[in-house]
Amino acid sequence: MARQLSFDLPVRPALGREDFFVSPGNAMAVALLDGWxxxxxxKLVLYGPEGSGKTHLAHVWAETTNATILNSRDLAGLDIPSLARNHVAIEDISAIADDRAAEELLFHLHNLVLAEGNRLLLTDTRPAQVWGLTLPDLQSRMQGAQSIGLEAPDDALLTAVLTKLxxxxxxxxxxxxITYLLRHMDRSFxxxxxxVAAIDKTGLEQNRAVNRKLASEVLDKLRNR
Known part of the structure; x- marks a missing residue:
């Protein structure tokens, strides 16, 4: 069979509230975000493993509250006082651990947002206690924040995640x-x-439909890497 060229076309994830599947493992987080x-x-710390829905929920919350959403590594050069006039969501907080300048910017933003009476949503893969922030006042404020974790997926949630991906x-x-993938893949987001990315790439390269046989071959290939 002739090899089909594969192009890295942009993937446009659906990030609306209607696209988020609520399950027992994330229902409490959804309720807390609704009660912002x-x-x-x-402020609220939302943590959970990669792909667990943190970014999706952060975007839903930002859309609901007209908040600004940004990554912690993008704080440098931003107008912190202007940002603080709105609600703010900041992702991947532990990425700036050991970056004193970035930590000081986050500390300044944290204080100004709250002083303005606005809300601050902070996300990461791990709870605040292990972020490794080196600015003591910032670390203490992060550890003292209300927090909620997203749990590992059950069958219903993992089915919904695969379908969405x-x-x-x-x-x-x-x-x-999807039934086959649930039984044989590593059960994580x-x-x-x-x-799903590997199935997409292989299907494009080989001009094949996405079915159980293709999924089986892709899983075998990923295991043998």
């Missing part, structure tokens, strides 16, 4: 493909992201 006006101290890539797997 009542966050203790005006395929849909984001405009792929339509056969009915037994990061694994789901990797597997």
């Amino acid at each position: 006006r009542n966050w203790a101290g005006g 395929f849909a984001d890539r405009q792929l339509f797997p056969s009915p037994d493909t 990061s694994s789901a992201i990797k597997v």
Whole structure:
């Protein structure tokens, strides 16, 4: 069979509230985000493994509250006082651990947002206690924030995640493909992201439909790397 060229076309993830699947493992986080006006101290830490829905929920919250959403590594050069006039969501906080200048900017932003009476959402893969921030006042404020973790996926949630990942890539797997993946892939959000990307790439290269056979071959290839 002739090899088909594969192009890295942009994947446009659906990040609306209607695209987020609520399950027992994330229902409490969704409820807390819905009750953002009542966050203790005006801030919330949301943590969970890669692909667990933190970014999705942060975007839903930002859309609901007209908040600014940014990555912690992008604080340098921003107008902190202007940012603080709105609600703010900051992702990947531990990425700036040991970066004194970035930590000081976050500390300044944290104080100004709360002083303005606005809300601050902070996300990471791990709870604040292990972020490794070196600015003592910042670390203490992060550890003292109300926090909620997203749990590992159950079958219903992992099914929804796989379905969404395929849909984001405009792929339509056969009915037994997702059932097969649930039984044989590593049960994590990061694994789901990797597997769907590999299936998409292989399907494009080989001009094949997304079905159980393709999924099996891709999983075998990923295990043997």
